[in-house]
Structure formats: structure tokens, C-alpha cells
Amino acid sequence: xxxxxxxxxxxxxxxxxxxxxxxxxxxxxxxxxxxxxxxxxxxxxxxxxxxxxxxxxxxxxxxxxxxxxxxxxxxxxxxxxxxxxxxxxxxxxxxxxxxxxxxxxxxxxxxxxxxxxxxxxxxxxxxxxxxxxxxxxxxxxxxxxxxxxxxxxxxxxxxxxx
Amino acid sequence: xxxxxxxxxxxxxxxxxxxxxxxxxxxxxxxxxxxxxxxxxxxxxxxxxxxxxxxxxxxxxxxxxxxxxxxxxxxxxxxxxxxxxxxxxxxxxxxxxxxxxxxxxxxxxxxxxxxxxxxxxxxxxxxxxxxxxxxxxxxxxxxxxxxxxxxxxxxxxxxxxxxxxxxxxxxxxxxxxxxxxxxxxxxxxxxxxxxxxxxxxxxxxxxxxxxxxxxxxxxxxxxxxxxxxxxxxxxxxxxxxxxxxxxxxxxxxxxxxxxxxxxxxxxxxxxxxxxxxxxxxxxxxxxxxx
Ligand code: FES
Ligand code: FES
Numbered sequence: 001x002x003x004x005x006x007x008x009x010x011x012x013x014x015x016x017x018x019x020x021x022x023x024x025x026x027x028x029x030x031x032x033x034x035x036x037x038x039x040x041x042x043x044x045x046x047x048x049x050x051x052x053x054x055x056x057x058x059x060x061x062x063x064x065x066x067x068x069x070x071x072x073x074x075x076x077x078x079x080x081x082x083x084x085x086x087x088x089x090x091x092x093x094x095x096x097x098x099x100x101x102x103x104x105x106x107x108x109x110x111x112x113x114x115x116x117x118x119x120x121x122x123x124x125x126x127x128x129x130x131x132x133x134x135x136x137x138x139x140x141x142x143x144x145x146x147x148x149x150x151x152x153x154x155x156x157x158x159x160x161x162x
Numbered sequence: 163x164x165x166x167x168x169x170x171x172x173x174x175x176x177x178x179x180x181x182x183x184x185x186x187x188x189x190x191x192x193x194x195x196x197x198x199x200x201x202x203x204x205x206x207x208x209x210x211x212x213x214x215x216x217x218x219x220x221x222x223x224x225x226x227x228x229x230x231x232x233x234x235x236x237x238x239x240x241x242x243x244x245x246x247x248x249x250x251x252x253x254x255x256x257x258x259x260x261x262x263x264x265x266x267x268x269x270x271x272x273x274x275x276x277x278x279x280x281x282x283x284x285x286x287x288x289x290x291x292x293x294x295x296x297x298x299x300x301x302x303x304x305x306x307x308x309x310x311x312x313x314x315x316x317x318x319x320x321x322x323x324x325x326x327x328x329x330x331x332x333x334x335x336x337x338x339x340x341x342x343x344x345x346x347x348x349x350x351x352x353x354x355x356x357x358x359x360x361x362x363x364x365x366x367x368x369x370x371x372x373x374x375x376x377x378x379x380x381x382x383x384x385x386x387x388x389x390x391x392x393x394x395x396x397x398x399x400x401x402x403x404x405x406x407x408x409x410x411x412x413x414x415x416x417x418x419x420x421x422x423x424x425x426x427x428x429x430x431x432x433x434x435x436x437x438x439x440x441x442x443x444x445x446x447x448x449x450x451x452x
Contacts (some may be wrong), residue, residue, distance in 0.1 A: 003167055023164065023201070024163070025198065025202075030298070044262070045199050046199065046266070049264065055269075060266050061267070064194055064195050064198045064266075065194060065270065066168070066194065068213075069213060069215070088292075112266065115265070130265075133264050133265075134264020134267065144262055
């Protein structure tokens, strides 16, 4: 008999008004209610970053947030990166650099990297490593991921873009 | 996840009244980076969760009140780490905030949450102790100010009464020049809890304040007024004797999975002298800049 609350949020540019049980995480809402399964569920304790989304422009672990806490917020998930069927420069770089093996961590890595570049369009390698330290990759693509982020930063294609 | 009632007060008075009404069965929700985990794994079983993020009195500003910097309870670590005001007056606190968790955690975790959880490993605790922070609490019986050195009681236990919550943390801008540094030891680089977390502050009168956590039930503050630690020319033996005294209380738990007691005690020494050295260097830079 979980209580529910009406929640309004903008998800990937689209306004959503939903009645949400108060004991559901933002992660579960995105995946199970909104069908946005790009965001991955893995550790559920804020260790791995697979569930990373942007809330009002900031990267957060959506497994550590109740959906009702996102009331009034603007959410961007990995589904919101590509526009008009075109991969974002970051997504393209991940592809080009082989930064995705099994791909399970990739949505979280992309969102964390996207947020990093918004904040710091020209990060150094240590800054990239630190910025992505909340995202684990069991396939061990760390070099390729950092390389992809570096390539996008150097091309100047991501910073400042929403 | 278990069920609970979710309440979202919009004033401090309302938050206090809700807390008073539900106190034993209520938990306050700020950043949620610990609470949500507890709600999911059942280690926390509140009937009521009170989300205080929309209480304007607690909100997330960092203000300079002339001689005092006031940090709202729900200020997140990311904002603390990048605040120009904090970096100017309390750089070791900014350093500690930047070391907490990952970028994702720092975008949710709050300063008040970090201290209220009263984890012995809380990274913001040592700098708050060194800088002499004061916790502003509010409850049914009004407001009170708790020195941070009296705030941490035991793991998970703080000095707040059941119906009290933290409104803000106040930091007095030091009257004399201070150089300070926060350092920590973790099992791996990046996102990890500290096996030792430590802050040293050396001021121009020769007093060294040293605070450390993760090596006992609560973070503690020790003060060296002899001037030995602050003196770069002091002999190794003299410094060791002072460190012996300052670290005498450290009693790391043998049950922790992060590091054994012997290792922690050894690292406490290493980090202590590194932090003091960096603090002295920074004090020197302060002198040349000021
Ligand atoms: S699933 Fe959220 S951090 Fe791992
Ligand atoms: S690509 Fe497999 S976990 Fe990162």
C-alpha cells in the first residue's frame, strides 16, 4: 500500500506528469515506468555509476534518489544524447575509440563524461580519470574511455552543448 | 523497497513540527546517498521520511556574514568544493569535500548529511574540527549552537536531540593566518571511503591543530601549542614525541574491512607529517600573498 505522489518532470525534453509510489527510485521509474532502459541498474548502492543520469544538468546516481525527489526537475538520460538519429560527438567517439565492450557501463560513462565536459570543456587526463572515478567498467575499457573523452574535448565538439 | 510515508516540509517550523511528531520513527532525507541504501537493504526502517531539501532556511547557500561563513545544511559537496568563499578561507574543507565519493555522490551528498551520519570516516569532519566549526541546530525548544568538537558521539550517533535538525554550519574566519591541508588514505585511488582521513592547520602564532578520523569511534581534534610541529627546523625526535601525544587516542577497529589497525596507525603518522608539512608551506604562501 505504498503512498503515491504526483510528480512532474521533464525527461529528455518531454514533459511527464506521473503518479509515483514514494518508495521507488528515479532509476526504477525511468526503466520500469518510462521504458527508458538505457540507464542501467547494477550495484544499487552508488558504487558503479551504471545508473548515472543528469538531474538539472548534474550527474547523479539515479539508484540513490527517490523518484519523488526529482519532482520539478529536468532529467537527461542516455536516450537524450543523440539528436535526430545522430549520435552525439561523445557517443561517436566511444564508438571510434572502442570504448565500449559489453556496453553495460557505457550509458553511465557517457552521462558522467557529458556532465564533465559541460563543466570543464578542456579536461586533462587526470581530470577525466577523477571525473569518471564513480563509473566502473568490468571490461576494463578505462584507457579507451578516457581517450574518447579526450578526443571529444580536443575537438571542442561537446562543451557548452546541452 | 519497503514502504514509508514521504513528507516534504516547506518551512523550518513545519520540518521541526513533523520531526517532533514522528521523531522515533522518522528519518531526515537530505542528499540520500546513505539513507536510500539503508531504506533498500532494510537497515533503516523509518515509518516516515522527511525530505528537508525544500526547506528554505536549510538551503544550500554559502554566505559571508562578515567574520563568519555560514553554510546551509543542504549545501552539496560539489558546491562546497568549488565555492570561492570556502576555497579562500577554508581551503582544507574544500579539499575534503572534493574527496568525498564520486562526482555523482558529490552532486547529492550534503555537508549536514555527512556530519549527521557521524561516520568516523566522514571526510569533512577533520577540517570542520580544525577550523572550529559550530553546528546550528533547531528543534521544538528553539535553536542552539553546538561546537563541532562536541557533535560526534559514536559511530552513527551525533549530539542532536531526537527532535532537532541541523540548519547550518558556521565557520569563523580565522583571525590569524592559517595554512591547512586535508589528506586521506584509501584502498584505491578515486571513489572509496577513507582508511584514514586527517586535516592539519598551522597558524602564524605556531599553534598546530590536527584532526583525524577513521581510527576510532569518532573524529577527534588535538592541538599542539608547543610550536614544535609548526617549526620546520624542529628535530625529528621532537616532532615524533608530539605526534605520540596527539595520536595517543587513536584506536582503529580491528573489525573494519578497509584496513587493519597496525596499518592505520602507521598511516596516521605518515599522513600527519605530510599534512603538517603542506600546511606549513601553505602558511608561507599565505604570508607572501597577504
Ligand atoms: S546502480 Fe547506481 S551506482 Fe551502481
Ligand atoms: S564495457 Fe563492459 S562494463 Fe564497461
